[in-house]
Amino acid sequence: MIEVRNISKSFGDLQVLSDVSLDVNEGEKLAIIGRSGSGKSVLMKHIVGLLKPDSGHVYVDDQDLCCVPYERLRELRKRFGVLFQGGALFDSLSSFENIAFPLRYFSSLSESEIEARVQECLDLVNLSDVGAKNPSELSGGMRKRVALARAISMEPAYILYDEPTSGLDPETSNTINDLINHLASELKVTSVIITHDMHSVLEVADRVAFLYRQDLEWVGPVAEIHDCANPNLNSFVRASEYKIGDSSTATSLSEPSP
């Protein structure tokens, strides 16, 4: 269980989060949505203790990340798999070695077991044959998926996905959405999914948290997202629907006018 309690964070004069509180329950899939620059990634980094809040607390399994000794924090972090927005792959290592990296340091698997596990993770993200390639030889979407494979390789209890489907084609996006659902249902993973992609939200999320102007404006079940009373969330949701409507307008515009 992850509990975020009243955290505030500024960088210099820029206030990014102000008094944000949020619970992520065991086994649920929580989507965090919000505009670009609203502080979603910053919030995620607080959850694994990469950033310290100016005020407030983050509890993971009842332990306060701000106050635990560093060694304890490291133990807590091993329960997490984190997909960074930019992938954060080690560019000096091949894809295979990236995924094998945490296994080599923190598991007791033999070399052949590691190989099998890495291949399994690559298969899960639909990238069976890129193990030998370096991150610089991969496309943006492929990098993202290798990073996802690395995040899940240790079978963590919590997975934080920072925009898992951004930059992916619709079909691959669906594969990733299915994977997130699969991990949650089969391995009882607790998932936090940061995304702009409303399709993905509807596919995977149990609950949605909407970050707007430094604060969580709305938190609720995904089913209520369409008829909530919050005007900002309404316009956010409508904006993504508008895109679909927009493309049909575009088609009709391209037809010869009578």
Added chain:
Amino acid sequence: MLDSLLAPFRALGQYAILIGRAFASVNEIRMYWKNLFIQMVRIGIDSVPIVALAAAFSGAVLTVQTAYQLETPFIPKTIIGSIVAPSIMLELGVVVAGFILAGRVGARIAAELGTMRVSEQIDALEVMGLNSVGFLILPRVLAGIVMFPVLYVVSCVVGIGTGIFTGHIGGFLSVSEFLEGARQFFQLLDPFIGFIKSVAFGFIVTSIACYKGYYTGGGAVGVGDSTTQAAVLSCVFILVADLLVAMLLL
């Protein structure tokens, strides 16, 4: 105003804490063996050619110029050897190597860690449960401390060797005259001080570069800044340490 006056002290404190944390993780050294070995090759073995080249030129120039300055019939030629050999062991061999390595090793480490910082690779290490400070910094600093003395030996051997060779080729000093002069005034203290300096320079170059790289901020420009500062600061502190060691031990 006060803030900018305090900034260097704050940086020094931050540096000391970072390097302290790196050494505090020495109990996990077993996890870093492989990394240590890789760094020893990159920092040490890969630097041999450039260090040897610099040593060769400084050895040759020193011999030629010393011979030129002592060009009088009243001073025995062996004195050239007695001046060149200790100068290289005491000062030139280690300082020239130090400067070269500040550029080659320091800049490389700062750029490497800086890139890892801005592309969130350091965050990724942390999130996996690794101690990124220990994992990244300890092997590099240890490799510097171990390999700079090795490079110092290379530098001395090549420098003095080239000095002898230059005298011989130039026809102004025979091999035996050089060696006799060098032997006459040889003191074990000279190479010992050179060795101490090389250990100090190894620590200075790698630790400053790690500090600059680890705390890089803001994209490609940030990496560029860290790299430059690492090289420049290393050179400055090499000069300071050179003087300190000389004053303390001579």
